[in-house]
Amino acid sequence: MHTIDWLLISLPLIGLLFVAVYTRSYMKGVADFLSGGRMAGRYLLAVAKGEQGAGAVVFVGTFEMISRSGFVLSWWTWLSIPIMLIVTISGWVIYRFRETRALTLAQFFEIRYSKRFRLFTGFLGFAAGMANFGIIPVVGARFMTYFLGLPQTVNMFGWQIATHIPLMALLLIISLSLTLSGGLITLMVTNCIEGMVTMVIFVIVIAFLMTMFSWGEVSQVLENRPAGESLLNPFDSFAIKDFNLWFMLMIIFGMIYRTMAWQNQGAYSTAAVTAHESRMGGIMANWKGLGNGAVITLLAVCAMTFLAHPDFTAASAVAKAEIARIGDPTMQSQMSVPIAIVYMLPEGIKGLLCIVLLMGIFGGDGTHLLSWGSLFIQDVILPLRKKPFAPNDHIRLLRWSMVGVALFAFCFGCMFKQTEYVMMWFAVTEALYVGGAGIAIVGGLYWKKGTTAGAWAGLLTGFTFVSSGIIARQIWGDAFPLNGMQISFFGSILACVVYGAVSLLTCREDFNMDRMLHRGQYAVASEKKFETRSEKRVTWGKLIGLDEHFTSGDKWLAGGIFVWSMIWFIVFVVGTAWNLIAPWPVAVWSHFWHIVGIGIPVFFAAATAIWFTWGGIRDMKLFFSRLRQERVDVLDNGMVVNHHNVSDH
Secondary structure (H helix, E strand, O other): OOHHHHHHHHHHHHHHHHHHHHHHOOOOOHHHHHHHHHOEOHHHHHHHHHHHHHOHHHHHHHHHHHHHHOOHHHHHHHHHHHHHHHHHHHOOOHHHHHHHOOOOHHHHHHHHOOHHHHHHHHHHHHHHHHHHHHHHHHHHHHHHHHHOOOOOEEEEOOEEEEOHHHHHHHHHHHHHHHHHHHOHHHHHHHHHHHHHHHHHHHHHHHHHHHHHOOHHHHHHHHHOOOOOOOOOOHHHOOOOOOOOHHHHHHHHHHHHHOOOOOHHHHHHHOOEOOHHHHHHHHHHHHHHHHHHHHHHHHHHHHHHHHHHOHHHHHHHHHHHHHHHOOOOHHHHHHHHHHHHHHHHOOOOHHHHHHHHHHHHHHHHHHHHHHHHHHHHHHHHHHHHOOOOOOHHHHHHHHHHHHHHHHHHHHHHHHHOOOOOOHHHHHHHHHHHHHHHHHHHHHHHHHOOOOOHHHHHHHHHHHHHHHHHHHHHHHHHHHHOOOOHHHHHHHHHHHHHHHHHHHHHHHOOOOOOHHHHOOOHHHOOHHHHOOOOOOOOOOOOOHHHOOOOOOOHHHHHHHHHHHHHHHHHHHHHHHHHHHHHHOOOOHHHHHHHHHHHHHHHHHHHHHHHHHHHHHHHHHHHHHHHHHHHHOOOOOOOOOOEEOOEEHHHO
């Protein structure tokens, strides 16, 4: 790292410190700390929540997938387009959950089912989340150790220890400080600012990469693959073992089934000013996502080219030697692309990318700390009390819980030996909870005959199946017939069947859904002033979930993303039929991905950098204005009495 790179890194850190101090004064109560006072608009939600996807661990996990599957997963992803569009535009799960006014998912479980169910799901979700989060700080710190060009070991108090350990501690301390300052208010604002800066930096990095590497060089490397393992032709990729068509089909199912079940971003689900703004935040995130992957994809394929193409043999020699010095095969594979990036980027550009990685670490780790720390207090400790905490005591306890989560993550990272791909580890640990909790959420929000007995039966069935499968994988390894994704899938299906059957057998009275969702006579008066309604009733959009809350502008945004995505679904259908009849040569696939996989995402990266920067600034102004006018309800703290929020009485 050059001096100019270190100077570039220091500027945003100073800015984040200023924002943390400024936003702290707006935090007045528990709902502010946990949910930003429920005052966030669509752009603020989309940009801030998306910053969690810019962390170093996400880069590492995505690099692993691209280096093994290239562009073929992008093709199979288009299978999900019709379903996921309807899910997003209709606000599947998210819309109704926001209507419950619950601060956490397990609070909803107590409203819908029982306190014991809340306690069990709270503890199970917390335990699974801690295991899932445990590898994130250490993977990020290890990546940054190589990226910053730091020595692999340092001498501390006479002990020789790995450099990534004290670096992990430093990064966690910064993330924790931001989180403790003002809770979600601070995190949303800092993450939104980070997201806007990141979008601009992405455009600069993309411009540099496109001048340094030609597509001919990149394509030559991607084409050089054995039969059945193509990185360009999805119909010649079925020999790829890990990230293939079946992997994507399981992901598609999980994207629907696990909506909101995994609570690493749970606070954002409760932060919208209205349920409709929450839904629009998801739609805007889809627009923003059209350009998000451009820089990660470009970095991955350019790094692969840097290491493998003869034009870069001399320049990449040092990088190859550095990779070869890593003794652990798993770590060597995981760090190959990051190390290549370190040596192929010049000063200045490296500093800009480092800003993105560090801000992504702070945003992602901070969100995890808030989510898992608050889940333990809200869904394990709070339900055991007969009286609520005083607001200041409640917030103090939340902060100490987040300190505990950070300490656990540090200790876990020091001791953990990674043997799985990052994405596979995420899938396995999430399935421990989501396998059974997914149907309890969907059934609880949409089915009035769902019962507490059904929820218990479904949850325990999913957990038992998934945990047994994980143990079996540890004992028999690849000899066990199901991999991690299949274990998660079949566990979820079994949980759904059991939930439905037991609920039908035990339902004695339909649940009052209107009261839980604050509809009709139970509507919350303070939220009506934020509602927007179309002058004409929507008819053409009913199929995809448009309702009376969609204004003309909202219809254009939702309809635009629907039409754009359906175009690519048609491309998928036509392309699949064409290749089954007359397969495209690899040269055609190369040109196709040059335009579709690189060119179009780069255009959207530039366009959304302008669009969402404007929207983010606008929403932050509105956010602070609403917070200044907010009247704090001390009873809005997550406690439930007789299946209703205390604040509703």
